[in-house]
Amino acid sequence: MSDIPDISHDAVPTYCAILPSPELLSPTMTVNHYSPPQITQELLDYADLPIIDLSKPPHPDDVREAMQTHGFFYVVGHGLSLAENQRIFDIADLPFSNVSDEEKRQYEATIQQTGSYQGYKLRKYWHLDNGVQDEVETYNINRDITKRQHPEAVRPYLAEIEAFARHNHLNVLHPILRFRILFCLHLASESYLLENQASLHWASVFQKMHLWIYTDILLLGKLTVRRLLLRSIHSWTTFAFISAVHEIVKHLQLNTPHKMHSFDFSYPHSAEDEGKTKSVWLKGHTDFGSITILYSQPVSALQILTPSGEWKWVKHIENALVINAGDSLEFLSGGAYRSTIHRVVQPPKDQRGYPRLCVFYFCMPDDNVKLLPLIGDKACRSVDADAPTMEDWRKGRTAAYGKSQFKKAEGEERIEEEVIHGVVVKHYN
Numbered sequence: 001m002s003d004i005p006d007i008s009h010d011a012v013p014t015y016c017a018i019l020p021s022p023e024l025l026s027p028t029m030t031v032n033h034y035s036p037p038q039i040t041q042e043l044l045d046y047a048d049l050p051i052i053d054l055s056k057p058p059h060p061d062d063v064r065e066a067m068q069t070h071g072f073f074y075v076v077g078h079g080l081s082l083a084e085n086q087r088i089f090d091i092a093d094l095p096f097s098n099v100s101d102e103e104k105r106q107y108e109a110t111i112q113q114t115g116s117y118q119g120y121k122l123r124k125y126w127h128l129d130n131g132v133q134d135e136v137e138t139y140n141i142n143r144d145i146t147k148r149q150h151p152e153a154v155r156p157y158l159a160e161i162e163a164f165a166r167h168n169h170l171n172v173l174h175p176i177l178r179f180r181i182l183f184c185l186h187l188a189s190e191s192y193l194l195e196n197q198a199s200l201h202w203a204s205v206f207q208k209m210h211l212w213i214y215t216d217i218l219l220l221g222k223l224t225v226r227r228l229l230l231r232s233i234h235s236w237t238t239f240a241f242i243s244a245v246h247e248i249v250k251h252l253q254l255n256t257p258h259k260m261h262s263f264d265f266s267y268p269h270s271a272e273d274e275g276k277t278k279s280v281w282l283k284g285h286t287d288f289g290s291i292t293i294l295y296s297q298p299v300s301a302l303q304i305l306t307p308s309g310e311w312k313w314v315k316h317i318e319n320a321l322v323i324n325a326g327d328s329l330e331f332l333s334g335g336a337y338r339s340t341i342h343r344v345v346q347p348p349k350d351q352r353g354y355p356r357l358c359v360f361y362f363c364m365p366d367d368n369v370k371l372l373p374l375i376g377d378k379a380c381r382s383v384d385a386d387a388p389t390m391e392d393w394r395k396g397r398t399a400a401y402g403k404s405q406f407k408k409a410e411g412e413e414r415i416e417e418e419v420i421h422g423v424v425v426k427h428y429n
């Protein structure tokens, strides 16, 4: 036991900590209210996604189900009130509705030169299909709001935007990584140990580790942990096991320079364009960070590709978050967590003709992280010693998105491919 580092002091499990930052609770500036359209009355084929309540003690099955079966889940009980949620949407509307086209161009992102979305991505930048360009305007703000200047209408609200980033980071991202994903692994692994008659000594070592593990192991699927434990029982020292986990934490959680907000505003497409694109507004893709946090909003358009190959709609839940895993998580976890394929399509009839305002927090590991599996025996894509760093991947995918020539995947009518840093990236129709 002497090789277990003393980690208990910073391991108090406050799985339902969550108080929004003071700036969010006491805004001083008034802002015009943004009113989205009513939810659709159409009966859509919705994905049946699990709901995880961050204000309740973790339940072992919820995250396992969420991450391994669906790859998408809702989060509620995140500590932001409905009024605070609405205020964020009011603020998110400003860069689109209160900034002139001329000023927007002044703050346009230099996406291809820098591989970064910071600033505006204006409409008609991405190619969709058959010569049709996109109709989504996005305003993207780094977690460090000082990295770029902002349009005049946004400036009075920067403190709130920064507080909102901190809220997402500390009150949503961290608890999800720490307590939810971990908890189910702990139970799953423990029963594995017992089932397999592993020595009580190991069970007690595991028990002793678990406070710490509760706070720090993350992003490992049940299978991977089993594999990891198996190795640790047979050949690894406990310390090696802990170190491997520490590595993952370091990469994903501690260094945070590229966390990014995005406020998106989609405009309706013309009937002609809808025809040419088969009503797909954003092709099936994976996100390239670790986890994406999307604030649920009422205009239905987001669909996810289920394991059986069907597109299902994501239903709006008031004041819930929609969370999915991205590429870097898939790489680092050796495929235990899959980056989930999703797309955006034309909304149902009763919601057409309205703009669609979205709020995201895209989470990414540190730029210098090599996207190689930290645990597990295999990467799920062709990544080896030449694996890209997070910076390579972020910039490569950002610069190429909607600009590069896709090739039809062999034998796969629905899939088009591009290659970024030696890794095949697929786009789904």
Ligand SMILES: O=C(O)CCC(=O)C(=O)O
Pocket: 264, 282, 287, 294, 301, 302, 342, 343, 344, 358
């Ligand atoms: O608009 C949405 O609901 C999802 C957009 C999306 O998938 C993305 O920006 O990566």
Ligand SMILES: [Fe+2]
Pocket: 285, 286, 287, 342
């Ligand atoms: Fe996405």
